[in-house]
Amino acid sequence: MEKLTEKEIAEKLPNLKGWEHKDGCIQKNYTFKNFKQAFAFMTRVAFECEAQNHHPDWENVYNSVSIKLNTHDAGGVTQKDFDLAKTIQDLA
Ligand SMILES: C[C@H](O)[C@H](O)[C@H]1CNC2=NC(N)=NC(=O)C2=N1
Numbered sequence: 001m002e003k004l005t006e007k008e009i010a011e012k013l014p015n016l017k018g019w020e021h022k023d024g025c026i027q028k029n030y031t032f033k034n035f036k037q038a039f040a041f042m043t044r045v046a047f048e049c050e051a052q053n054h055h056p057d058w059e060n061v062y063n064s065v066s067i068k069l070n071t072h073d074a075g076g077v078t079q080k081d082f083d084l085a086k087t088i089q090d091l092a
Pocket of ligand 1: 053054055056069070071072073074
């Protein structure tokens with residue numbers, strides 16, 4: 001899949017809530033009530049990642065989940081990352 005240009009990324013970002021373009025990724029931090037809620041969210045996202053065959057770089061610390069998306073094969077951000085970000089947003 002084609003790597004998106006800076007301009008294309010900037011145009012697509014406003015369609016997502018609170019995601020930013022930084023360090024070659026699109027990223028967002030989610031905060032939950034507790035660890036159980038955070039991990040339940042990650043589990044729901046994990047199934048969707050498998051379905052889309054696209055996977056996040058992410059970190060969980062207690063009730064927070066930090067997510068970074070890019071496409072390793074393309075060496076940047078692609079439409080796949082925006083599709084997964086939308087899915088993640090709908091699952092949060
Ligand atoms: C072989 C497999 O299709 C690839 O490794 C997929 C899996 N998940 C992936 N996830 C992400 N974020 N980037 C990729 O390039 C990627 N490639």
